[in-house]
Amino acid sequence: MKQGLSNRIVKLALGALILSFFLLGGGAGPNSVAVQEPYPQLKVFNNVLFLIQNNYVEKVELKDLVRGAIKGMLQTLDPYSSYLTPEQYSEMKVDTRGSFEGLGIEITVKDYQLTVVAPIEGTPAERAGILAGDRIIKIDGQPTKDMTLHDAVSKMRGPRGTKVTLTILRGEDQTPRDFILAREVIKVKSVRARELEDSIRYIRVASFQERTSEDLQKALEGAPGNEMNGLILDLRNNPGGLLDQAIQVADQFLEKGKLVVYTQGRSEDRREYAARSGQKKGSRFSMVVLINGGSASASEIVAGALQDWKRAVVLGSPSFGKASVQTIIELEDHSALRLTTAKYFTPLGKMIQGKGITPDILVEEPKAEGEAGAKPLKHRELETKGTEPKISEDEGMGAEEMVGKKDLDLNKDLQLRRAMEILKAHRLL
Numbered sequence: 001m002k003q004g005l006s007n008r009i010v011k012l013a014l015g016a017l018i019l020s021f022f023l024l025g026g027g028a029g030p031n032s033v034a035v036q037e038p039y040p041q042l043k044v045f046n047n048v049l050f051l052i053q054n055n056y057v058e059k060v061e062l063k064d065l066v067r068g069a070i071k072g073m074l075q076t077l078d079p080y081s082s083y084l085t086p087e088q089y090s091e092m093k094v095d096t097r098g099s100f101e102g103l104g105i106e107i108t109v110k111d112y113q114l115t116v117v118a119p120i121e122g123t124p125a126e127r128a129g130i131l132a133g134d135r136i137i138k139i140d141g142q143p144t145k146d147m148t149l150h151d152a153v154s155k156m157r158g159p160r161g162t163k164v165t166l167t168i169l170r171g172e173d174q175t176p177r178d179f180i181l182a183r184e185v186i187k188v189k190s191v192r193a194r195e196l197e198d199s200i201r202y203i204r205v206a207s208f209q210e211r212t213s214e215d216l217q218k219a220l221e222g223a224p225g226n227e228m229n230g231l232i233l234d235l236r237n238n239p240g241g242l243l244d245q246a247i248q249v250a251d252q253f254l255e256k257g258k259l260v261v262y263t264q265g266r267s268e269d270r271r272e273y274a275a276r277s278g279q280k281k282g283s284r285f286s287m288v289v290l291i292n293g294g295s296a297s298a299s300e301i302v303a304g305a306l307q308d309w310k311r312a313v314v315l316g317s318p319s320f321g322k323a324s325v326q327t328i329i330e331l332e333d334h335s336a337l338r339l340t341t342a343k344y345f346t347p348l349g350k351m352i353q354g355k356g357i358t359p360d361i362l363v364e365e366p367k368a369e370g371e372a373g374a375k376p377l378k379h380r381e382l383e384t385k386g387t388e389p390k391i392s393e394d395e396g397m398g399a400e401e402m403v404g405k406k407d408l409d410l411n412k413d414l415q416l417r418r419a420m421e422i423l424k425a426h427r428l429l
Contacts, residue, residue, distance in 0.1 A: 045069070067335075075148065078340055079109035080326050086334040088150050102157040102186045103164065105130060106239050107149065108322075113137075114144040114152055116168075118237045118294045120206075124181045130168070132237075132294060137176055138167035158183050190241070193219035194408065199229040200423050202408065202416075205249070208241025208298040213248035220252065230286040230423035232416065233302075236316060240297030243273075250305045251275040253287065253312070258347070260305045263325050265342035286426045287312035288419040291357060292365060296320035303357045304346035313422060315361045316415050323352035361422075363415045 049065055067083065074081045084092060091100075104123020108115055116134040119125035136144055139155045156164055166179045190212045194202045203219050205212060220228075240246075250260045256278030264270045289312045291303050300319050306312040325342040343353045410417045 070337075071148070074337070074339075075146075078324075079149065080324060080338070081340050082148055082150055082338045084150065084328075084336040084338060088154065089328075089330070089334065089336040092328075092336075100157065100186055101160045101183050102153075103181050103183060104186050105156065107136065107152060107156075109149060114147060114149075117239060117296075120186075120237075123186065124184055128179045128181050130166070130179060131170065133171070135169045136166055137169055138165075140165050141167075160185055191215035191219055193222060196232070196408075196420065198424060198427070199227055200232065200420060201228050201230070202232045202234065204234040205238055205299075207238055208243075208245040208249070210242065210245070212241065212245045213252070216249055217252060228285045229427060230288070232288050232290065232419045232423070233312070234290045234416075235295045235299040235303060236290050236292040236415070237294035238296075238299040239294065240299055240322070243298060243301070246298035246301040247273050247275075250302045251277055251279075253279050253306060254309055255279065258305075258309055261301045261344050261346065263342040263344045265325075271342075286423050288422055289314045290415050290419060291316045291319045291359060292415075293317055293320055293356075295357070296322040300352050300357050301344065301346075304350065304352060307357065307360065308347040308350070313361060314357065314359045315363055315419055315422070316359050317362065317364050318358055319352075319356035321352055321354050321356035323354075361418065363418050365415060366412075 049062070052060060052065060053062065067085070071083045074083055103125045104120040105125035106117030106120070108117050114136045116125075116130055116132055116136065118132040119130045136152070138144060139147075139152060142155070144152060156166075158164065160183050163180055163182050166181065167176045168179060169176050190205060190207045190209045192204050192206075194204075196202050201220070203216065205216065220231075247260050254260065254275040256275055258275045258278075260273050260275055262270050262272040287306070289303050289306055291299065291314060295303065295316075296319060300321075300323060303314050303319065307314045323344050324340050325344060326338045327341040329337045329339060331337065343351060345351055346357075408416060410420065
């Protein structure tokens with residue numbers, strides 16, 4: 001009786017999975033490719049579930065086995081497709097509001113290793129000396145090999161004041177080092193502005209959150225006398241954020257109707273996103289956009305659009321090259337699938353995924369002490385849910401709105417200094 005009941009439960013679960021597969025577009029359709037009959041493979045899966053439930057040394061829940069199988073299946077696709085438990089999905093939905101408790105660190109999977117994208121200014125990660133390119137090999141003593149991004153993030157987040165130990169390999173070092181960090185409330189002010197000499201405006205966008213475009217507009221209008229002889233838009237180490245905010249930011253510098261970005265999936269159809277309102281009349285000031293290896297996803301959308309339409313000079317070092325779209329599909333139990341469904345392209349059709357944005361003017365950053373040649377990395381994933389695209393965050397932001405409070409130093413910041421020189425020279429033409 002027990003065996004028969006277990007088999008019926010498993011078959012019901014598999015039946016639901018198969019039904020979901022066809023409802024989500026896996027079945028034959030006018031634009032679909034014929035799918036191999038799944039039942040022979042699912043029979044093997046069914047047998048494995050039965051053997052585990054009846055022979056494993058400890059009792060295990062069917063729900064946990066199915067979730068584990070789904071996680072493993074998605075891990076075979078790419079580093080960005082994943083399964084979100086109801087708790088992880090709920091956490092992801094509030095991430096872009098810019099406040100949670102963690103370390104202030106961005107992570108990604110690079111060459112199959114959990115890699116630091118970059119620490120954020122003023123956060124525990126930066127103060128502890130974590131650097132872009134560091135490889136995290138353990139979290140609280142647990143090896144990160146085969147650990148998903150979400151599992152890694154969950155282990156690094158936690159109540160303020162609690163501590164976590166990261167074991168790091170840096171550059172060519174063979175000996176790992178431990179960093180003990182205390183978690184804090186992580187917040188970010190995504191836009192900050194400053195007036196430089198000759199009425200040149202400097203605006204730093206740290207990430208693309210719910211109010212970024214609105215804050216950017218205020219920063220643009222906040223120039224003394226509303227005059228601006230040039231603008232430096234700093235997108236360095238900006239890992240991305242909300243896609244709609246990236247489009248609205250580009251919208252403020254492009255003419256109405258200009259294409260900002262388009263996405264292309266398995267089918268021939270493509271989805272285009274264009275500037276809706278367009279830049280204000282008379283606001284055609286000279287502009288330089290700063291990018292580096294930490295500029296990813298939404299940052300690359302903005303930089304690519306402004307570069308393709310020759311609206312701005314893009315200066316710095318090549319961007320990260322994260323340009324795949326992860327669609328969030330909510331499931332019945334309020335868990336979700338994050339599935340890579342498309343790639344996005346600049347207006348002129350340049351693919352960013354794996355390549356990044358190449359600056360018009362290449363100016364490399366001096367390597368930080370102890371960086372050992374590691375390139376800055378950044379990661380934040382472009383996602384869509386229904387008709388409202390968005391990007392999720394994989395770790396913390398700035399702490400207590402301390403992002404960007406460091407003074408700008410033209411003597412040390414070669415890229416910023418070069419941008420100033422270009423804008424000044426343009427005024428003399």
